[in-house]
Each structure stands twice: as C-alpha cells, then as structure tokens.
Amino acid sequence: MFSLVDDLEHTLLIDNKEYKFDMSFDVVLRFYELLEDDNLKGFEKVSLAFDMFYIDDPDKEFTYEQQSQAIEDIVDYLQQMPYGNEEPEYQSNTFSEPDKLYSYSQDAGAIYSSFLMDYGIDLMKERGRMHYLTFRSLLHGLSEKTLFERILSIRARPTTGLKDEQLTNLLDLKRYYALDSEKTVNQLDNQMGDIFSMLATRAQKGKEGK
Structure with a gap:
C-alpha cells in the first residue's frame, strides 16, 4: 500500500533471503497483459511473470513453488487498497451507477x-x-477534465430519463467507448485469484498423493 513514510517495496524475501524485483508500472501492466493471454496455462503465466519481475542474480535458480509464492506475494502487495480491499467503483456527484472499471x-x-x-x-x-x-x-487522482475520467463517466452514466437526440448521443458514446469485460482490471484481478487457487489445490493434491 502507498505510504508517505515508508519506502515502496522493490524486494521480496525468498527462503529468508532478499532479492530484487522490478515493481515499476510498465512491468505490472505487462503482467496484466500476460493474464489476458488465453493461449497460456496458469502455471505458464506464473513462470513468465516471475521472469518479468525478477531482476537480481541471473545465476540463481528457483523452484516453481518459490516462483509461485513470489508472484502471489507481489500480487498481494500491489493489490492492497487504502480504503477497502477492492478496486473502487466509479462514483461522481452526478452519476450513481458504477462503471465496469x-x-x-x-x-x-x-x-x-x-x-x-x-x-x-x-x-x-x-x-x-x-x-x-x-x-x-x-x-x-486524475481530474474530471481528463479524457480517462470522461470515458469512465460515459461508461457509468445512466440512460434513465433521456430520449431522442440526448439518448442517441449517449448510446453512441457508450458503444464507442465500450469496454471488453474480459480485460477489465477487476476481471484480471479475479483471474489472478483463480490461478493461485488452482495452483494451491494442485499442490495439495500432490502432497496427498505422496
């Protein structure tokens, strides 16, 4: 979680030893793009994600379990929210209907x-x-005058009470800025949880089979 008194994290502990990981925004955004790839299985995404984030000793080898735990720790850290446990839904004084993120x-x-x-x-x-x-x-913290916030406003704006040209214009804008529900931050965050749940179940079955 963002802090004004503590440094932002750039390292993780793996077996009580500290290693450097790249937490810059472009790496995290590439991680989200990786989650969108339907051609990759969950365990493949974890291994590729680890290679994306890890920037320390190139000669060090990690087990799959260590990689999986490291990515889970990164996700837990990056998803911490200051005002609740979920990404906020769009709200404004004018529109009460939440957007699809x-x-x-x-x-x-x-x-x-x-x-x-x-x-x-x-x-x-x-x-x-x-x-x-x-x-x-x-x-x-982007202001309402920015394109990003205007797009969120259009997606959230209800059509109730509108008619004729006003309704047509709003529907045209909603279609133009329509969001692929499979790519929303909320959807991909849920997918991360599904991946780690699946891996945990697989690991537990492996232990029980021994």
Whole structure:
C-alpha cells in the first residue's frame, strides 16, 4: 500500500533471503497483459511473470513453488487498497451507477494523455522508473477534465430519463467507448485469484498423493 513514510517495496524475501524485483508500472501492466493471454496455462503465466519481475542474480535458480509464492506475494502487495480491499467503483456527484472499471490495455491511450494533461508526466519516459503504486495513486487522482475520467463517466452514466437526440448521443458514446469485460482490471484481478487457487489445490493434491 502507498505510504508517505515508508519506502515502496522493490524486494521480496525468498527462503529468508532478499532479492530484487522490478515493481515499476510498465512491468505490472505487462503482467496484466500476460493474464489476458488465453493461449497460456496458469502455471505458464506464473513462470513468465516471475521472469518479468525478477531482476537480481541471473545465476540463481528457483523452484516453481518459490516462483509461485513470489508472484502471489507481489500480487498481494500491489493489490492492497487504502480504503477497502477492492478496486473502487466509479462514483461522481452526478452519476450513481458504477462503471465496469477500466482496462490498462484498452484505455492505454486515454491514461497516457490524461497523465500528460493533469501532471505533465510522460509515462513513456517513466517506464522502468515509476513504481506501480505511485502510478495507481496518480491514476485515481486524475481530474474530471481528463479524457480517462470522461470515458469512465460515459461508461457509468445512466440512460434513465433521456430520449431522442440526448439518448442517441449517449448510446453512441457508450458503444464507442465500450469496454471488453474480459480485460477489465477487476476481471484480471479475479483471474489472478483463480490461478493461485488452482495452483494451491494442485499442490495439495500432490502432497496427498505422496
């Protein structure tokens, strides 16, 4: 969880030894893209994810169990929320209907332009530098004037009470900015949980079979 008094984590303990891992936002976003790949099995995603995050001793070899635990620890750390245990649903003073969250891949352009507009931050220049928790805190703090927040507003806006041209215009915007439900951050977070549950079940069955 983001803290003003503690340093952001860049290491993990594996068998009581500390190793360096890359927690920059672009690595985490590539991890989310990895989760979207339906051609890979759960255990393949874990191994590939470990290779993406791990940046320490290249000669060190890790067991699959160590890799799986490391990725689970990273996910637990990165998903900690300051105001609850889940990604917040979009809320505003005008619209009460929650949106279907957002997609790091599908909304990449809107996120990039919104950071540049609000903060003067070129995310392309921050790759490998900005920690994911810093990125996420800034993402959630974007103003309503940014493209990203306007898109969330369109997705969340109810059609109740609208008719004729107003209704047509809103429906056109909703179709244009429609989000692939399989790529939402919420959906991929749930998929991470499913992967680790499956691996835990497999490991337990393996122990019982011995």
